[in-house]
């Protein structure tokens with residue numbers, strides 16, 4: 001039986017009218033109207049959303065050609081910033097239009113919130129929002145969100161919400177709240193998950209921040225505690241991989257660190273194993289951006305898991321991987337997987353290294369594409385490094401751009417079958433544009449060589465592109 005502690009939790013649900021949504025800002029709006037045929041309605045798709053948690057005094061999200069700010073949304077919490085700290089896209093109510101989940105974790109003095117904005121044929125529905133409220137002040141509820149269709153024909157979407165500063169068990173030990181959603185309201189709270197969920201073997205540590213990162217997949221969830229202490233080594237990090245039973249309860253959970261049997265490397269202070277996650281039913285990829293390699297601090301690595309077992313660790317020194325291991329690369333700060341980014345019908349992994357120096361340009365950042373093959377995805381069949389400028393991505397190479405700080409995939413047209421081509425979305429939150437420092441940029445890449453750039457308002461320190469979410473595209 002799942003170790004879900006349900007009784008004490010009283011999440012508040014709120015559905016209120018939305019009157020002011022959809023007013024776009026002046027200036028260059030992010031417009032996602034190019035490319036694939038829209039999922040929902042004409043001229044509109046919401047396969048990509050960007051969170052803007054620190055948008056010159058406001059906070060909001062960018063979707064399609066519109067931007068939505070918390071102070072415009074009746075029912076959203078206006079007194080606190082951080083709306084858009086996390087975002088997730090899924091068709092929650094099954095009407096064919098993608099819906100948007102937005103986390104707003106609050107501060108040490110406020111509760112966190114998660115808002116569900118409903119999609120319709122022209123954008124996001126202006127008439128209602130559904131709000132989930134964290135239990136306690138200062139628990140960081142909404143720091144991470146992941147909404148994923150269970151994919152078993154039940155019509156249920158599982159929503160996982162991280163509250164990594166929760167003190168319920170240990171100070172900032174963290175927890176994850178599990179909800180289920182479908183075509184009816186309100187969302188149903190299923191339970192809280194702690195570090196020792198289902199006797200996984202995990203321990204609850206002060207400051208472990210379980211739930212700082214959460215990634216659902218059809219039939220399960222992977223939870224990162226990137227600041228977890230492992231054998232006294234603070235910030236080494238851990239992950240939990242849990243599957244769901246027929247009823248959706250967690251029935252198996254495994255706790256992994258770099259000290260777990262079969263995992264290469266060693267758990268060391270400030271590795272931050274679990275700071276980035278990719279999850280599918282067969283493969284889990286864990287970013288370890290704080291991994292030191294030899295004397296090179298924070299060079300970074302990623303750890304593969306295939307069919308529930310540890311597989312290879314990859315660094316920039318792994319044979320077949322472009323580039324070289326250098327201090328501060330933070331390789332593995334982001335990770336995702338797409339189809340035909342590099343190779344037809346390949347398992348193509350994209351790994352961000354936002355601290356990569358390009359030539360002498362510090363922290364310009366890069367993304368590494370790898371096609372992995374073999375039963376345990378142990379063979380690197382093809383590889384490519386992406387940078388700005390002539391390196392395949394839009395924009396120029398400049399210091400502090402932090403290319404690859406965030407990554408997302410827009411799924412290609414599945415009716416193309418083996419010819420399906422996904423699009424990689426790369427966040428460049430440190431991009432300077434026309435004298436605006438760190439206003440940020442999102443750039444799309446796919447193998448056709450087409451690059452498309454999206455900007456938000458050209459205001460310094462917007463860091464547009466630091467938070468991304470997308471969902472596979474399916475042709476009708």
Ligand SMILES: [Ca+2]
Nearest residue numbers: 091092093097
């Ligand atoms: Ca929907």
Ligand SMILES: [Ca+2]
Nearest residue numbers: 266267268271
């Ligand atoms: Ca390590």
Ligand SMILES: [Ca+2]
Nearest residue numbers: 324325326329
């Ligand atoms: Ca490097």
Ligand SMILES: [Ca+2]
Nearest residue numbers: 395396398401
């Ligand atoms: Ca640049």
